[in-house]
Amino acid sequence: MTRQAKHGLSAAQLDALCGHWPGVSRDTKWGVDRVFSVGSKMFAVMPSDGSEGGRLSCKVADQRFLELTDQPGIIPAPYLARAHWISIVEPQRFATAELEAFVLDAYTLVRAKLTKKLQAALGPLPTVKARK
Template sequence: MDLEIAKSLCRTFPGCTEDMKWGADLVFSVGDKMFAVTRTGQEDGGISFKVDDERFLELTDRPGLVPAPYLARAKWVYVEDTDALGDEEAAELLRRSYELVFAKLTRKLQREILAHD
């Protein structure tokens, strides 16, 4: 998985915003709710994102993917080895993370986001 491709993909999602939090974390959000987080300034940094509850154990059993620190209880995984995922699979997982978070937004906010994109 190429992190630059992953970040570029996140930026294409309707209503996506990005900002820096906690000093060096680049956070991708929709409706002020995070759907992906990556470190900046680290060549070997990974990326964290939300996954479906039923896929959490499956994914964290794979080498290179672990429960995301501080967010595992919300079913987030951390890709510590970017070679653990191909670009296509990473894109599917990031898209799904966005969808899961978007689905939790109010209907009104969903409509506003979709109307602007």
């Protein structure tokens, strides 16, 4: 049995976290970037091969964008910053649970923009289990 890292988030951990959430699809774009979407709308992106230091990009709430991009290790996501996406370029600085919360928040934000009918068809929102 392997122990999960307490900091950072690997591509395999990201896949295990949100790959089974309602309506989530996975796709590879731009070479090696694993893209997670709900209702055909992206909510998280990470290189599948661990390149770029395991960079994690995701959608954040509009009001948190400036706060988060002021933190060391987080920058506005290239090409997606205008849509309030961040890129966590130093994921090892952050606890795994914190990164998982960013991904869940991104999923929730994007899912909330889907039609009410599609949201209802997806069922209840997922949760992230608390770590001991």
